[in-house]
Amino acid sequence: MPSKAGRTQSGGHVWVRTFSLLEAKRSEVIVVGALSALCLLILQGRFADYSFNADELFSLAASRAASWQGLFVHWILPDTFPPLYPVLLKVWVARFGTSEVAVRSLSVIFSLLSLVAVALLTWDKSTRARLLTLLFIGCSPAFAIYSQYARSYALMIFLSVVTTGAALMLRRSSESVPAKGRLKLLYLFYGSAVLLSLSHYFGWLFVSIVLARNLFDRCLDRQRARSLAVFVGITAWPMLHVLSGSVVDKTQRISWIVHRPISGVWNAFLEATIPLAPDVSFPWSPSVTYPWPLVLYTLIAVIALYAIGSRRRLVRLLFPDPLLPLAEPANECQYIGSNVLLFLLIVMVVDFRTPFGVGRYFTVLLPPMAFLFGNIPDLMSPRQTRLQRWMTSSALGMILMAQLATSHLELSRLALPNVDYKTLSEFMRSTGICGEGCYRQDTNYFFHDALAASPYFEGIQMRKTLLDETFSISGALPFIGYHRDGLAVQLQASNPGVQCWEPQQRAKAAAFLFIDQRSPISPGVNGLIPCRIPN
Secondary structure (H helix, E strand, O other): OOOHHHHHHHHHHHHHHHHHHHHHHHHHHHHHHHHHHHHHHHHOOOOOOOOOOHHHHHHHHHHOOOOHHHHHHHHHOOOOOOOHHHHHHHHHHHHHOOOHHHHHHHHHHHHHHHHHHHHHHOOOOOHHHHHHHHHHHHHOHHHHHHOOOOOOHHHHHHHHHHHHHHHHHHHHOOOOOOHHHHHHHHHHHHHHHHHHHOOOHHHHHHHHHHHHHHHHHOOOOOOHHHHHHHHHHOOHHHHHHHHOOOHHHHHHHHOOOOOOOOHHHHHHHHHHHOOOOOOEEEOOEEEEEEOHHHHHHHHHHHHHHHHHOOHHHHHHHHOOOOOOOOOHHHHHHHHHHHHHHHHHHHHHHHHOOOOOOOHHHHHHHHHHHHHHHHHHHHHOOOOOOHHHHHHHHHHHHHHHHHHHHHHHHHHHHOOOOOOOHHHHHHHHHHHOOOOOOEEEEOOOOHHHHHHHOOOOOOOOOEEEEOOOOOOOOOOOOOEEEEOOOOHHHHHHHHOOOEEEEEOOOOOOOOEEEEEEOOOOOOHHHHOOEEOOOOO
């Protein structure tokens, strides 16, 4: 018969085991609950049928190419983006149609998969780290906006999550995971890296940095030949793309980007990863905006410095001793931070020649920043006081709440499209105003031809007309303009005998229609308003 001490010890083991299971179940419930809440946030209002914008209509027009050869020859090769998303969208549209809901659902799926991938690729981390990583990426304004955007950015975020998460798991599992399991993880990393390089050229740059670093330190794959083979392989498409046509013609397609060396790249990076909040105005002074982001950044920095605890610990975090082994969270943060910094430095150098300061291009860095954010609490000293721990939680909470508030603000703006091509095309169809043809400016701008070939304007008889220096359109009415190029201002000033109408849209006179004042058709009755000619 076992002794009392033996029974107590045995019972103790049972209680410890039961408590451990309860703790594990509780952590999984927390993570799954956060995952479900973020999924609902993504799906909230996602299936609205507001108008596609110009970029989305370009993607949609490409996906409706008559053949695969036509897709590559006429749409992909002359463009400045890799082929993965147009190929996927063509397959998707052929199966589910070209409605706003159907086309944007592809991006919704990639966004949901991104959250699931974060939860799966952080299974060996603490509940706190998993939760913070999930919340950071799920509350991000860029993630919320591009989860319903018919372009490649949701796909790029998903592939960046898998690539970055698999790379970090490879670093953490260098000794603990069996060779067979590690090989599967390597296949996942390499597969997602190749796909990421084909989704966007900023994705290609990020993958190139990760692979090039592995060639030196072998922190992911001990066999350099394998990394070198993948590195050489991902350069095949960029080389083919460059050799397929004039580089000058391709770079002209991004000539609209405002060139602001260094500051433009930095602001675009913050816009994609940590925008926090826009400038705000108050009811008592609506004409004055206050730099709320600057105030918030400063407050968070002060709280973070206090939470770190001492100047010596801050120096150790920023400049670790290379002779001393780093703890796992600090090791991961140093790895992610150095990759992101190297990425930004390369883009800043290239930006002096060709501008790339566009926020959505930098969404490839959103997942690495989310993984870095999840490690922040574990960087703090274990000897923190209760006040310091509270300050750490407050700083992290402020960042997440600001991200979430900005996301809701940006999503609420989508209720009124920036440019409402849909309403304009519906007016043209319902009234038959283009029965004998409508006119548009004859330009070589590729977006104009893409918009004319999109589902909105398909079947509407469009004629091209050249505008001289007088901008007279008296013999070319009705005249449609459907891109933000300031044309409406010049036409209104040069043609006093015509009326300018536009749909309800945020951008003034971005898409517009000029008709003769004597026309019996009343655009105001059919959903259009007089043009708000910008000053």
